[in-house]
Amino acid sequence: MDFIKKTWWKIITVILVLYTIIGGLLFDVPRLAILNETIRNLYFHVTMWFAMVIILFISMIYSIKYLHKNNPIHDAAANEFANVGLLLGVLGLGTGSIWARFTWGAWWVNDPQLNSAAIAVLIYLAYAVLRNSIEDEQRRGTVSGVYNIFAFAAFIPLLFVLPRMAENSLHPGKGGNPGFNAYDLDSKLRLVFYPAVVGWTLLGVWLASLRIRIKALYLKTEH
Numbered sequence: 616m617d618f619i620k621k622t623w624w625k626i627i628t629v630i631l632v633l634y635t636i637i638g639g640l641l642f643d644v645p646r647l648a649i650l651n652e653t654i655r656n657l658y659f660h661v662t663m664w665f666a667m668v669i670i671l672f673i674s675m676i677y678s679i680k681y682l683h684k685n686n687p688i689h690d691a692a693a694n695e696f697a698n699v700g701l702l703l704g705v706l707g708l709g710t711g712s713i714w715a716r717f718t719w720g721a722w723w724v725n726d727p728q729l730n731s732a733a734i735a736v737l738i739y740l741a742y743a744v745l746r747n748s749i750e751d752e753q754r755r756g757t758v759s760g761v762y763n764i765f766a767f768a769a770f771i772p773l774l775f776v777l778p779r780m781a782e783n784s785l786h787p788g789k790g791g792n793p794g795f796n797a798y799d800l801d802s803k804l805r806l807v808f809y810p811a812v813v814g815w816t817l818l819g820v821w822l823a824s825l826r827i828r829i830k831a832l833y834l835k836t837e838h
Contacts, residue, residue: 628821631814635662638807645803653717657804658811660710664732666815667703668774670696670823671739675767678760690756691830693763695823697742703819704736728778735773738766 639658647654674696681689711729712722723729742762749755 624817625821628814628817631810632818635659635807635811635814639811642807643803649718653714654804656710656714658807660707660714662808662811663703663710663815664707664774665812666819667700667707668770669816670703670819671700671767671770673820673823674700675764678763681756682760685753685756687752687756687834688827688831690752690760691834692823692827693760694746695826695830696819697739697763698826699819699823701736701739701743702822703815704732704739708732708736731773731778735770738769738773742766 635658639655644652644654674693677689677693677696680686681693711732715724715726715729716722742759745762746755746759749758
């Protein structure tokens with residue numbers, strides 16, 4: 616946990632997030648039918664979902680560590696990373712809904728990818744409700760830790776496997792539709808896409824680390 620106290624990675628985070636916002640709004644993008652300028656949402660909608668997957672994976676690792684060592688800081692870390700992952704998921708759904716409105720003509724359509732994403736977010740909302748319903752700290756950590764592991768195990772097929780099996784998906788790369796790589800032969804999108812994934816992920820780690828440090832201070836004052 617000493618890593619979170621360093622300054623250098625926070626500076627990199629700020630630079631990458633600013634680069635994502637500026638590049639996402641101003642850099643040249645491929646001119647594609649239907650998508651047009653809305654393709655810029657790729658730097659926000661898709662990259663936030665990638666960051667969410669990484670953040671929720673970290674949350675699951677901390678749940679495993681808590682169940683192994685029963686350290687309350689590990690439970691706090693699992694909870695805070697899950698909260699940040701949930702925030703990124705909600706932002707991903709919001710930006711996706713905006714994208715759908717301007718490309719598919721509706722805020723929400725009956726698309727397997729959208730429905731699976733909504734179910735995945737609801738699973739982690741249930742995780743938050745479960746934690747708040749248990750008063751005993753040790754029991755809360757154990758029950759929510761087990762739930763968190765199974766939640767992530769369900770989350771991956773919901774987001775990456777089941778939508779690819781559907782034939783009626785509108786998403787690029789799903790349902791027989793070509794992905795962005797098939798369109799973007801000059802790799803313009805990658806100039807911002809990959810830095811954006813790293814930037815949003817580090818920002819999520821930063822937010823979670825602040826909450827974890829607050830919880831650590833609270834635990835010290837209790838004992």
